[in-house]
Amino acid sequence: xxxxxxxxxxxxxxxxxxxxxxxxxxxxxxxxxxxxxxxxxxxxxxxxxxxxxxxxxxxxxxxxxxxxxxxxxxxxxxxxxxxxxxxxxxxxxxxxxxxxxxxxxxxxxxxxxxxxxxxxxxxxxxxxxxxxxxxxxxxxxxxxxxxxxxxxxxxxxxxxxxxxxxxxxxxxxxxxxxxxxxxxxxxxxxxxxxxxxxxxxxxxxxxxxxxxxxxxxxxxxxxxxxxxxxxxxxxxxxxxxxxxxxxxxxxxxxxxxxxxxxxx
Amino acid sequence: xxxxxxxxxxxxxxxxxxxxxxxxxxxxxxxxxxxxxxxxxxxxxxxxxxxxxxxxxxxxxxxxxxxxxxxxxxxxxxxxxxxxxxxxxxxxxxxxxxxxxxxxxxxxxxxxxxxxxxxxxxxxxxxxxxxxxxxxxxxxxxxxxxxxxxxxxxxxxxxxxxxxxxxxxxxxxxxxxxxxxxxxxxxxxxxxxxxxxxxxxxxxxxxxxxxxxxxxxxxxxxxxxxxxxxxxxxxxxxxxxxxxxxxxxxxxxxxxxxxxxxxxxxxxxxxxxxxxxxxxxxxxxxxxxxxxxxxxxxxxxxxxxxxxxxxxxxxxxx
Numbered sequence: 001x002x003x004x005x006x007x008x009x010x011x012x013x014x015x016x017x018x019x020x021x022x023x024x025x026x027x028x029x030x031x032x033x034x035x036x037x038x039x040x041x042x043x044x045x046x047x048x049x050x051x052x053x054x055x056x057x058x059x060x061x062x063x064x065x066x067x068x069x070x071x072x073x074x075x076x077x078x079x080x081x082x083x084x085x086x087x088x089x090x091x092x093x094x095x096x097x098x099x100x101x102x103x104x105x106x107x108x109x110x111x112x113x114x115x116x117x118x119x120x121x122x123x124x125x126x127x128x129x130x131x132x133x134x135x136x137x138x139x140x141x142x143x144x145x146x147x148x149x150x151x152x153x154x155x156x157x158x159x160x161x162x163x164x165x166x167x168x169x170x171x172x173x174x175x176x177x178x179x180x181x182x183x184x185x186x187x188x189x190x191x192x193x194x195x196x197x198x199x200x201x202x203x204x205x206x207x208x209x210x211x212x213x214x215x216x217x218x219x220x221x222x223x224x225x226x227x228x229x230x231x232x233x234x235x236x237x238x239x240x241x242x243x244x245x246x247x248x249x250x251x252x253x254x255x256x257x258x259x260x261x262x263x264x
Numbered sequence: 265x266x267x268x269x270x271x272x273x274x275x276x277x278x279x280x281x282x283x284x285x286x287x288x289x290x291x292x293x294x295x296x297x298x299x300x301x302x303x304x305x306x307x308x309x310x311x312x313x314x315x316x317x318x319x320x321x322x323x324x325x326x327x328x329x330x331x332x333x334x335x336x337x338x339x340x341x342x343x344x345x346x347x348x349x350x351x352x353x354x355x356x357x358x359x360x361x362x363x364x365x366x367x368x369x370x371x372x373x374x375x376x377x378x379x380x381x382x383x384x385x386x387x388x389x390x391x392x393x394x395x396x397x398x399x400x401x402x403x404x405x406x407x408x409x410x411x412x413x414x415x416x417x418x419x420x421x422x423x424x425x426x427x428x429x430x431x432x433x434x435x436x437x438x439x440x441x442x443x444x445x446x447x448x449x450x451x452x453x454x455x456x457x458x459x460x461x462x463x464x465x466x467x468x469x470x471x472x473x474x475x476x477x478x479x480x481x482x483x484x485x486x487x488x489x490x491x492x493x494x495x496x497x498x499x500x501x502x503x504x505x506x507x508x509x510x511x512x513x514x515x516x517x518x519x520x521x522x523x524x525x526x527x528x529x530x531x532x533x534x535x536x537x538x539x540x541x542x543x544x545x546x547x548x549x550x551x552x553x554x555x556x557x558x559x560x561x562x563x564x565x566x567x568x569x570x571x572x573x574x575x576x577x578x579x580x581x582x
Contacts, residue, residue, distance in 0.1 A: 155359040161317055162354075163347030163374040163425065173373075177364050264363050 005254020008247040015244055019059060022052030040230050041222060051236045054218040057125065059244065061214060062195040065132030069194070070187040072133060073140035081148055082167065092145060098138035103197050104204075106135050111206035122209035128201075132194050140186050147182050151175045154264060181259040188252035192245040199241060215241045267328075268293045268433045268465035269314070274325035276306070276313045276489075281537050284309050285489045286325070289482075290569065291433060294463040296456075298476030298497060300512065301486035304533045307469045308355070310486075311435045315352060316342055329433065347374040351426035355438040357418035361410040367394070367421050368406030374428045393424040397454045416447035420454065427458060433465040440475065452479060473512055477501045482569060485509045488533050488544040491563070495570030505566075505577040507549045543575065551576060 001009075034048035042050065080091035110131040114123045123131070151157065157174050165174075199216025201207045208217050215237050222234045267290040276284040284306040291297045299307050312318050314327045316334060327334045329350055334342065346352075351374075354360035361370060371393055372386025381389065387406060394402035397420040410418055419439065426434060436455065440448035456479060459466050470476055476483055476497060483500045485493040485508065493506040504510040514527040531548040534540060543549070546556040556575050565571040 155354055155356060156362045158312070158317055159352075159354050159360040159422075159425075160362070160373065161346065162315055162352040163428075164343050164345070164377050165347075165373065166343065166377070169373075169377065173365065174362055264359075 001254045001258055004250040008250030008254070011243060011247040012251065015055060015240070015247070016059060019052050019056035022049060022056065036233055036236065040225065040233060047233045047236065050213065050218055051215070051240060054213045054215040054237060055240050055244065057208060057212060057214040058195050058198065058216070058241070061125065061129055061132060061198050062191040062244075062248075064129040065136055065194040065198070066187050066191040068129065068133035069136030069190055070140050070144075070183060072137040073144050073186075074183060076137065076141045077144035077148055078171070080145060081152075081171070088145075091141065095138040095141045095145075103135045104200055107131055107197065107201045108204070108206045110134070111201070120209070123207055125208060125212070128198065128207060132198060135197070136190060136194055140183075140190055143186050144179070144183060147179050148175055151178055151264075156264070178264060181255065181262075185252050185255035185259050188248055188255060192248040192252075195241070195248075196245060215244075266293055267291060268295075268330060269467065270326075270328040271310075271314065272326040272328075274310060274313060274323070274327060276309050276318065277322045278320065283489050283536050284313065286563075287484075287486070287489075287491050288325075289484045289491065289494060291465040291467050292481075293432075293465060294459070295482070296459065296466040296468060296480045297482045297484060298480035299467065299469045299484045299486060300471060300473055300476050302471060302533055304488075305486040306489040307486055308437050311352060311437055311467065311469060314435065315346060315350065344378070347426075347431070348378040348429045349432045350435075351429070351431040351433070352435040353422055353426045353437060353439045355441055357415065357422045358410065360422055361418060363410055365409075366406065367408050367410065367413065371406070371421060371425045371428055374425065378429050389428065390424070393428055394421065396458070397421075397424045397427070398450065399424070416443055416451065419443055419447075419451055423451065423454060427462075430462060431464060433467070434459070435467045435469070437469045438471070439468070441470070441472070448475070473501065473516055485512070489536060490544060490573060492545065492573045493571070495567065499570070503578075505572040505579075506545075506574050507551050507578065508545045510578060511548075543573075551578075 034046035036047035039045045039047050039050050076091050080088040111123050114127045115121065118124065118127065152175065157170060160170050160174050198207060198214060199219070202214050202216035203220035205220065208214050210217070210221065213221065218237045219234060219241070222237070225231055225234045269291040271290065272288050274284060274287045275282060287306070287310055289297060299310070301307055309318065313321065313323050314334065316323075323335070329345065337345070361367070368387045368390040371390035372381065372383070375381040375386045375389055376383070391402045391406045394405055399405050399417055399420050405413065405417065410421075413421065423439065434455075439455065440451050443451060452475065455466065458464065468476065468480055480497045483495065483497040484491055485500065485506065487508050493500060493504065493509045500509060501513065504513055508529070511527070511529040515529065517526055518524075529548055534544055534547065540546075542555070542557040542559055543552070543561040546552040549556065553576065559575065561573050561575050563571055563573050564577070
């Protein structure tokens with residue numbers, strides 16, 4: 001892996017551990033106190049606890065949404081491969097058709113559905129995670145499909161078929177072992193895309209509740225601070241959002257390059 | 265002598281482009297047939313078409329294996345044949361072995377698939393097969409990964425894999441091309457010995473005329489997807505009747521006699537996407553006449569398994 005991927009990985013570990021344990025060291029009156037002080041809009045919380053809590057929720061949604069989207073993509077790619085012909089073309093065209101639908105509009109529509117079904121003015125974390133899976137499967141599906149197709153053309157796969165291997169055996173012994181690193185890289189690249197989409201939705205007010213903000217929700221609720229003297233209170237959220245997205249990109253791209261390099 | 269494989273008018277097209285055109289030949293039980301020709305002449309595609317391993321290709325014609333029309337067999341029956349009674353050795357042992365699996369596991373794979381052998385049984389048999397194809401220290405080699413073996417050992421492993429279930433016909437696609445000359449001879453010795461012991465038919469695909477002359481009873485010369493000459497190896501190589509076969513033979517360096525400049529065949533194999541009215545070799549043939557470029561050239565049989573595709577076949581010795 002290249003240096004950028006290693007740096008990105010180290011940053012992600014720090015952010016994950018930091019956000020997961022934030023509750024232990026960012027409470028009001030806790031030690032050490034937040035250097036940014038109390039949240040101007042919610043004085044019973046510090047800027048640190050709000051921001052790091054937001055980071056944790058953004059990361060959780062990104063990881064859950066990414067994992068769900070990639071799992072769904074893998075299942076669809078396997079089904080299309082097993083079905084062949086019409087099924088394969090159906091999945092491929094279905095994914096391409098899905099690209100033309102704006103993610104944000106789908107998520108806003110799903111938020112209205114959530115409000116109608118669950119009540120309230122916001123969306124629960126599980127609902128948001130499921131919505132992100134629903135809009136995030138298309139690109140990984142095409143990528144996994146293409147990966148399996150390119151592996152399928154390798155000589156040793158043809159040789160396995162020439163020896164009578166069943167399609168299941170070809171898949172489990174000759175294709176999937178060379179696809180996992182690629183799928184993992186796709187997952188890591190999917191996470192920042194999902195975090196950004198969720199941030200946009202929450203910024204617009206169709207995301208998580210005020211009491212449990214993600215980074216996007218926090219930034220959306222505090223956007224007025226940017227033009228006032230308290231602008232520093234919202235800067236950490238922006239910084240963390242950029243940092244987490246860039247770090248995932250660096251690690252994901254590093255793993256993708258490595259997967260291509262070691263590919264048989 | 266009955267045929268283990270009979271190919272009749274086999275054609276293969278990809279997206280409407282015909283890359284193999286009306287190929288016919290047969291492999292007798294226990295016999296060796298050599299298929300020669302330049303890269304791109306359709307040799308490997310013919311073998312893959314026989315095994316029905318070409319995805320996205322349109323295949324017409326017939327290939328009968330032990331009397332059964334392979335094109336009409338259900339996929340499950342075809343799969344049961346592949347590797348068990350009808351096996352193939354691929355050209356490059358480095359790419360035809362899975363880099364992530366140990367050699368023993370790969371040789372044992374056809375046994376597990378066809379004979380239902382357990383992992384331990386398959387590994388024991390793999391060890392025995394490695395010994396049979398002349399791999400030293402087979403008990404250690406079964407645990408090696410492909411990259412840990414030399415080219416010669418990898419090719420032997422590939423042959424062991426193909427022979428695991430004792431096939432009646434082996435399609436060997438350039439089995440020695442990737443090897444140096446001494447290892448080539450060893451690998452061929454192994455193949456011929458096993459063929460003799462098992463009465464196995466062997467279709468030897470190669471561009472090495474010397475190898476074919478030495479090992480095969482019958483030779484099929486392919487050019488641009490068509491069989492241009494066929495016959496007993498001795499006759500074809502001594503008295504080629506097609507200018508292309510003669511060109512191939514003239515491009516071989518003689519081992520004795522006066523030093524002379526080698527004769528090359530000028531030009532390249534025609535693009536299969538561009539249809540030609542006449543003979544496909546005409547543009548490269550020193551003896552071509554106007555009729556060769558204008559009129560389609562048909563197969564002229566000169567015996568049960570011999571013939572030539574040329575308007576003006578050569579007469580006499582080389």
